[in-house]
Amino acid sequence: MTRVEVLTPGALTTIQDLGRPGWGHIGVPRSGAADRRALVLANRLVGNADGAAALETTLAGPRLRFDGAATVALSGAPVRARLDGRALGMNEALEVGPGDELKLGNASAGLRSYIAFAGGIDAPLVLGSAATDVLTGLGPAALAPGVVLALGAIAGGGRTARSPAPDPPPPWELPESVVLGVIVGPRSDWFTDASIKRLLSEPFTISQASNRIGIRLDGPVLERARPGELRSEGLVSGALQVPPDGRPILLLADHPTTGGYPVAAVVSSNDLGLAAQLRPGQEVRFRVAEVS
Amino acid sequence: MLLELPDNASVHATARFARERYGEQLVEIVPGHRTLLLVWPDASVISDISELALERASSEISIDDADQLEPIAIPIRYDGADLDAVAAGLSLSTEAVVKLHSEASYVVAFMGFSPGFPYLIADGPSQLLGQPRLQTPRTEVPAGSVAVAAGYCGIYPRSSPGGWNLLGRTDVALFDPGRERPALLEPGVRVRFEPI
Numbered sequence: 001m002t003r004v005e006v007l008t009p010g011a012l013t014t015i016q017d018l019g020r021p022g023w024g025h026i027g028v029p030r031s032g033a034a035d036r037r038a039l040v041l042a043n044r045l046v047g048n049a050d051g052a053a054a055l056e057t058t059l060a061g062p063r064l065r066f067d068g069a070a071t072v073a074l075s076g077a078p079v080r081a082r083l084d085g086r087a088l089g090m091n092e093a094l095e096v097g098p099g100d101e102l103k104l105g106n107a108s109a110g111l112r113s114y115i116a117f118a119g120g121i122d123a124p125l126v127l128g129s130a131a132t133d134v135l136t137g138l139g140p141a142a143l144a145p146g147v148v149l150a151l152g153a154i155a156g157g158g159r160t161a162r163s164p165a166p167d168p169p170p171p172w173e174l175p176e177s178v179v180l181g182v183i184v185g186p187r188s189d190w191f192t193d194a195s196i197k198r199l200l201s202e203p204f205t206i207s208q209a210s211n212r213i214g215i216r217l218d219g220p221v222l223e224r225a226r227p228g229e230l231r232s233e234g235l236v237s238g239a240l241q242v243p244p245d246g247r248p249i250l251l252l253a254d255h256p257t258t259g260g261y262p263v264a265a266v267v268s269s270n271d272l273g274l275a276a277q278l279r280p281g282q283e284v285r286f287r288v289a290e291v292s
Numbered sequence: 293m294l295l296e297l298p299d300n301a302s303v304h305a306t307a308r309f310a311r312e313r314y315g316e317q318l319v320e321i322v323p324g325h326r327t328l329l330l331v332w333p334d335a336s337v338i339s340d341i342s343e344l345a346l347e348r349a350s351s352e353i354s355i356d357d358a359d360q361l362e363p364i365a366i367p368i369r370y371d372g373a374d375l376d377a378v379a380a381g382l383s384l385s386t387e388a389v390v391k392l393h394s395e396a397s398y399v400v401a402f403m404g405f406s407p408g409f410p411y412l413i414a415d416g417p418s419q420l421l422g423q424p425r426l427q428t429p430r431t432e433v434p435a436g437s438v439a440v441a442a443g444y445c446g447i448y449p450r451s452s453p454g455g456w457n458l459l460g461r462t463d464v465a466l467f468d469p470g471r472e473r474p475a476l477l478e479p480g481v482r483v484r485f486e487p488i
Contacts, residue, residue, distance in 0.1 A: 022320060023318040024322040024324050024331070025307075026474065026478060026479075027404045027475070127469050137447055224428070230324050231324065232411065233329065234294065234328070234329025234402075256405065257322055257404050257406030258322065259404065269334075
């Protein structure tokens with residue numbers, strides 16, 4: 001099997017798949033790709049099952065060396081990539097030979113790119129998943145220099161670069177101010193009407209203190225309409241959880257399974273991938289999602 | 293879908309009902325203290341399951357089932373760093389605190405914070421569990437620590453930061469992802485502590 005050596009890991013590159021659903025009741029986050037649609041697209045481009053283990057980068061990508069043949073594809077945040085001197089475009093599969101080096105630069109927009117390999121990455125499974133969960137430490141450690149990844153031999157892997165993408169790639173123009181659709185509640189009544197109006201009309205800025213667990217939002221402070229503490233309850237990805245300081249946190253893939261801060265609104269599952277692509281400093285607005 | 297329920301016992305009864313009726317269709321069934329989070333794969337599944345029907349059905353199911361289960365015994369050494377301070381705060385001897393804690397019966401209200409971490413509630417009102425959190429959380433609480441605060445008793449499955457009052461320690465493994473049942477305790481399970 002082909003092996004891939006990590007020459008430089010990039011800012012934070014982790015192995016991700018579709019995570020560990022079904023363990024929330026015992027405190028295990030779902031984890032998995034923050035932008036699930038992008039992971040699935042990259043996997044389909046190389047003929048993998050949707051949930052095969054691939055790499056998720058964060059802003060600055062890794063440099064990898066292959067010791068044998070492989071087929072790779074990139075999706076998610078657009079990034080300049082060179083494969084042994086050739087340019088590798090987004091959302092297309094490309095054949096790799098022994099000794100080839102794949103070098104990713106910085107994402108030109110968005111935050112997280114996905115590198116899928118035909119056959120997937122052969123990584124140990126924890127509760128059925130190879131995903132790195134930064135909250136609990138479950139799954140493999142983030143990539144480090146010298147780490148060697150074994151590519152898997154999952155049946156169906158290895159389509160050629162001529163294979164068409166099964167879905168059209170997502171449009172990759174991130175507007176100055178990204179708009180995410182939300183469903184208001186379940187605890188919007190814990191906040192003043194004026195605060196909920198501000199949440200749905202004023203811009204927020206993505207804070208530097210953001211990761212796979214959640215995105216901290218700077219901007220309007222949401223004021224409580226009632227005192228006291230909420231009893232802990234289950235949380236979902238996309239929840240806008242509001243700690244006592246009034247600054248919402250948008251929960252992503254590695255979020256805790258339960259918490260006692262009231263959730264003012266939840267980002268629509270259609271927009272979760274986009275939310276995972278927001279970078280620090282970027283502006284975001286929330287609008288009530290249209291129910292389809 | 294987040295269901296609000298009258299008490300913690302109804303949460304577990306509704307969770308059992310949801311698991312039996314919809315188990316395979318549900319992605320997650322996550323109990324909270326007085327809520328139950330049901331995560332469906334997509335909205336189309338929910339269309340024929342009205343929230344009202346689920347709540348009505350849950351109100352009709354028995355909430356006594358949990359009482360019939362044997363409690364899981366957790367062996368504990370009462371040597372926690374905050375045992376004396378907790379006793380002083382309650383104007384009790386440490387022996388009395390140990391008796392209070394080990395003679396009470398508990399239920400796992402819900403889980404979270406860390407994989408396998410149970411939030412235990414006592415069967416009756418408990419002054420002991422009502423201890424305030426520490427002013428300054430510890431950066432490291434040893435694995436197996438049994439602690440109380442804010443109405444709950446918790447057990448730290450692994451070493452982690454924590455702001456609860458440490459009463460003692462257990463050697464049992466609360467979480468091991470390699471086991472068929474990765475968590476020793478699950479929501480709704482009864483627990484008692486056995487001093488060693």
